Amino acid sequence: MAKESFDKEIQFLRMLVLTSGAFSRQQFAERLGISVHTFDKTIRRLKEVVNSMHQHLQQEQSKEFSETLRFSYYDSTDPLLLFLFRAKSVKESESQRMSLLLGAMNEQALTAMELLDLCCSSLSSDLALPDEKTIRSDLKYLEAVGVIRREPGPRPYRYRIHNDLVRSLSDEELMDLYDFVDVMANTQVPSVQGYLLRDGLKKHLLRNQVEQHAVEPFLYKYHYYSRILDEAHLFTLLHAIRHRRKVRFLYFSPKSEKSYASKNTNPLFERDTEGKAEKTLPLKIVYDHQYGRWYLLSYGREGIRKYRLEGMTQIEEDEPAAEDWFEEKQSELADKIRYSWLIDTGRPVTVRARFYNPEGSEPNFVKDRVMLQGQWGQIVSEDHYSFIYEITVNGTTEIKPWLRSFGSSCEILEPIRLRQEMIAEWKEIQSYYESV
Template sequence: MAKESFDKEIQFLRMLVLTSGAFSRQQFAERLGISVHTFDKTLRRLKEVAGSLHPQDAQEPGKELADSIRFSYYDSADPLLLFLFRAKSVKETESQRISLLLGALNGQALTAMELLDLCCAGLPAGLALPDEKTIRSDLKYLEVVGVIRREPGPRPYRYRIQDDLVRSLSDEELMDLYDFVDVMANTQIPSVQGYLLRDGLKKQLMRGTEANYAAEPFLYKYHYHSRILDEAHLFTLLHAIRGRRRVQFQYFSPKSEKSYAARNTNPLFERSPEGRAEKTLPLKIVYDHQYGRWYLLAHGREGIRKYRTEGITQITEENEAADEQWYGQKLQELDERLRYSWLIDTGKPVTVRARFYNPEGSDFNFVKERVLLQGQWGEIVYEDGHSFTYEITVNGTTEIKPWLRSFGSSCEVLEPARLRREMIEEWKEIRAYYESV
């Protein structure tokens, strides 16, 4: 999807959202693992990107990006910082070149050499002129992402924009498609490609007779800041899974004091690498809807390993594919270990029993409906007029505990005894917070 990695900006923006500008420049740079100079340079770059994409919302001189995030974020229905995927998916020189190519292909089919001549004539003075190899590489990238297509016929091949769908739809059908994509992008995962498709459809609507189509029929408030940012690695990992290829990356665990480290490019300032170098074979991607997190489950020298994708940086994919039969065996092994996993826990199975109390004075038993909807393979083993008992076998109790706790006083853990004691202690701690001062 993206031609250029932007690990630093992803980690920068994630921390900016989580801290809301509470860190000083020095604290922020130390936590991120960069210099203060790099911090200032990255912040200037992000301001330029935000201003170029939303000139009507250009910040006042001296206003910090952190203040904009802190006070203006919930005024927008767009997920925060999606502009990274819009503005940094290609380098600046590539974006100018690709814009010229798409403009030239609008309404006509051209060969690579014809596009080379047009591109050389249209690029601003001072920029290096591309060669035939560069143009063909750009055309291949645009073809892979589905923006253009190669016309059937003999060489030299001719290319044209692939916009048959939107051009064949009426204005009413286009509006219906836009509304559908808007709903799906805001409610389903992954979302980035849906948002980009929505933007393209909206531009098409604004060009046509529906230029006044400005009122959004649906409004959303985005809650998971990291989810969109983590999708930067998602498509690379899914591509590696389909090809049974190993990947290499620098990994920063959630407990690490740093979340990013710049590459060593100057031998005079060589330093020991931060993070942990990992080489592993991806098997499965799991999304935790409760916390908005992506997880990578992979096989390495130590067997099955789990990684939070927010800690993955500098990811690269190897060319050699693993043996198909051996890879299938590892998938079966993973599925067996996840058989009783609430999410990704591979610990020892334990049976959990909990009593849920029916809501009083309500004709609709929303507690039971939620348990039946979210309780996965668990069963209701006993029921009377006031409560019901739910039973499930899971790998450990760590992952199911937040779900049980979210029911508040409507849930009482019965077994195992250790989990019951843990819940009692946690509720005592919560109660202490509300004691009179």
């Protein structure tokens, strides 16, 4: 299957969200590391994707919907940027062939040769006709992703749509399942598969003439657009970890002036990029709930390395690692991040903080939040007015935003350096609100 890379579109959409359309075409292209011509071509392609998914819209509505890519993405309760994952990632000929195969197998179980005959008689004359090898490759792919199943029995094998679950449930049960998937997709990570499952269930319900309002019980305001975009890389990296394979990619650090570089195949047009070619062994993926970011922890020539998924492009799997060596590096990583609030591998330090109980508030929401989010920290002393929380962490950089988020309800006691840093930061914040 000829899968296309969405690296450029992912970085394009991320920049669109971050800049809110404030950049000119030239500024946008320079920051992204592409030409203005490529910028125009990319936005045309994205609009075509949106229109292809909403062919039922009238022309004016379709035009307005296309413009939401640039101007109105915050108005949607659904993560609009998810449409990239709903877009066709196969060639046009493959897309039409897949539709024919799935439509045929929805009615009855068929063999590869019967499906080949169907494709040859039904495909448009301007498309190349498939051979038996192509059809068997399609069937192998569809079976691997769980769309179809092979019926038990002797050769030749027969295949049919794998939709036993939705067919066995009543409309009421399907609506309950839809509600559950809707809630989980909007509140858990990762969520892309949940959104795609939700859409499939909705289409099935609507085909059964279930009222539209019956499948829209909840509305969500989506905040972490980058999180959804980074899930494009997530499962590639999880596959590499599961099979102990190294990966190669072009990396753009958060401080880099560019976030993408075209993959030039003609040496006459090669140019230096600000991305850095990396080769590393993925060990663990960590999600930062506070900022909606994914991180890759891996082992390379320089030891344990940390990458933000948003800076990774052109990811490809490389050679496998020995099982014992892989497990050794995973143990080494586990030891280094044992006291990490998130992914910090610095020197452990003990943090003590006093949290003040809110006056006249039951339940105590400050204490409840500390107990819920405080990880392995403990409350070491407590009185009617406050309690002291203690935790050992690798460095104070990652825990500081969490402590700061409590505002005046939190006072840092130790270490003294962290206390002085917090005092300086609060004084700086206070200066912003001085009278003019």
